[in-house]
Amino acid sequence: MNISAMYKEKADLRAFLEIVLSITIVIVFLLFAIKPTALTIISLVQEINKEKETLVTLTQKVNDLQTAGNLLTQNQNFINDIDTAVSSAPAPDAFSEQIEGLSTKDSVQVLGIAIDQVVLVGSTPTLNNTNGLTPLPGGALEMPFSLSISGDYASLINFIKDFENLRMVSKIDTLGITSSLTDKGRVIVAVISGRVPFLGNN
Numbered sequence: 001m002n003i004s005a006m007y008k009e010k011a012d013l014r015a016f017l018e019i020v021l022s023i024t025i026v027i028v029f030l031l032f033a034i035k036p037t038a039l040t041i042i043s044l045v046q047e048i049n050k051e052k053e054t055l056v057t058l059t060q061k062v063n064d065l066q067t068a069g070n071l072l073t074q075n076q077n078f079i080n081d082i083d084t085a086v087s088s089a090p091a092p093d094a095f096s097e098q099i100e101g102l103s104t105k106d107s108v109q110v111l112g113i114a115i116d117q118v119v120l121v122g123s124t125p126t127l128n129n130t131n132g133l134t135p136l137p138g139g140a141l142e143m144p145f146s147l148s149i150s151g152d153y154a155s156l157i158n159f160i161k162d163f164e165n166l167r168m169v170s171k172i173d174t175l176g177i178t179s180s181l182t183d184k185g186r187v188i189v190a191v192i193s194g195r196v197p198f199l200g201n202n
Contacts, residue, residue, distance in 0.1 A: 087198050090118045090143040091168070095196055098166050099147060106159040108151035111189065116144035133173055133195070140197035145170075147192045153177075156190045163192065170196045 087094075092115045103110045136142055149159060156177065164172070172194040179188045 087168075089200070090120060090141075090196070090198050092118070092120075092143065092145075095143070095145065095168055095170075098168055099163075102159060102162050102166070103149060106151070106155050106162060108149045108155050108159045111148040111150055112146075114146040116146075118143045136171060136195065136197045141200045142171075142195040142197055144195050145193070148189060149192075150187055150189045153188055156188060160190065160192070168196060170194050 095115070096113055099110060099113055149156065151159070160175065163170075172192060174193045175190065177188065177190045179186060181187075
């Protein structure tokens with residue numbers, strides 16, 4: 001059987017083979033052309049989906065920032081109170097002013113206020129805890145103080161209660177009350193030792 005001869009003699013076989021070959025060539029070219037295009041389209045769809053997820057995340061972050069900004073605006077008045085409660089630097093002057101105001105309010109006499117060594121300007125060195133006291137929470141630095149006051153017992157108790165609620169936070173380490181008789185009568189003295197936390201500038 002001579003296919004070449006049959007191909008030359010029969011026009012319908014020739015046309016059929018030419019159509020089959022043409023279709024095969026078209027299919028091959030389509031496969032090579034469509035595959036990269038299809039891969040590109042799939043890749044673009046995946047990128048679009050990722051961009052949509054990123055957009056959702058960014059939208060959520062923008063909303064969170066707007067909420068935080070609104071909360072900050074609403075609570076702006078309390079920021080100064082927070083700075084007073086736990087300041088970034090030691091403030092012995094503010095502490096003394098609060099003690100003086102409290103002594104006037106509770107009718108007690110301030111015999112003395114002592115502030116231990118503290119760096120007012122510059123970097124605060126890290127000190128080892130050699131006094132045996134429990135470190136303040138959060139790694140806060142401390143301004144040690146000692147305060148002595150005198151007055152009648154009820155006034156001293158009121159002062160101590162109010163002292164615990166000062167706007168400037170403090171940690172009372174020791175509290176002692178002594179009573180003695182003098183030629184002017186009975187004298188009651190309270191001695192408070194503690195620490196005022198501050199954050200430091202580092």
